[in-house]
Amino acid sequence: MLNRVVILGYGSLGRRIEAMLNGTQRIDGDVRAIGFLDNASEGPPVLGGDDLLPEVDARYVIAVADPAAREDIDRRALAAGREPYTLVHPRAYVEDGVGVGPGSIVLAGACVNIDTQLGRQVLINVNCVVGHEVTIGDHTTLSPLVFVGGGCAIGNRVFIGASAVILPRLKIGDDVVIGAGSVVREDLPPGSKVAGVPARPLGKTS
Known part of the structure; x- marks a missing residue:
C-alpha cells in the first residue's frame, strides 16, 4: 500500500x-x-x-x-489527527542500537554512531557526525556539517549552526542556540546563545 x-x-x-x-x-x-x-x-x-x-x-x-x-x-x-513520517536517507549511516524518534529526519551523508538516541522530530542535516551514546532531545536541529562528540546530552529545541563542533561528554540545555562554526568546550545552560571559537555567550534565547 x-x-x-x-x-x-x-x-x-x-x-x-x-x-x-x-x-x-x-x-x-x-x-x-x-x-x-x-x-x-x-x-x-x-x-x-x-x-x-x-x-x-x-x-x-x-x-x-x-x-x-x-x-x-x-x-x-x-x-489534527495526523501521524508523523520518519525519514532516514539510504546514504545516511546509522549504526546498530540507534533510536530514531517519530518524525525525525536524517539526511544524506550523516553518520549517527552506536547507541545514540534521537528524540521526536529531530533534524540531522547533510554530512553531520553524531558520536556514540549521544542523546538528542525533541525538535532539535543540527545544521549541515555539525559534529557532536560521543556521550553528549543535547536538550529539546536546540539549534546548532552549520559546521559547529561540540566536544565529547558535554550537556547542552533546552532552547540553546549555537552559532555556525562554533566550538563548544563546556556545558551550556538552558536558553544560552553562544558563538565563536571557543564558543562564548551572546545572551539568552528567551
Missing part, C-alpha cells in the same frame, strides 16, 4: 525532501509526497495552509529547521 506524505514547509528543505520522496533521489517506491502545506506560499505544488491538515489523508514531514516552529507545527499536526 502506498504511503501518502504531506510536507509541511515549502522552503529549500521541503523541496529536498520532495526530491527524496518523488524525484530523482527517490528512496522508497512505497512512499509518495502528495504536496506541501505552507501558510506563506501559494499555488502548485502548495496545496494550501496548515488549516487543511484535518482534511489531508496523509502522514506528515516537517520541513522547517527552526526548533520552536518544528514543535508548534508538530503539535498542530497531532491535534
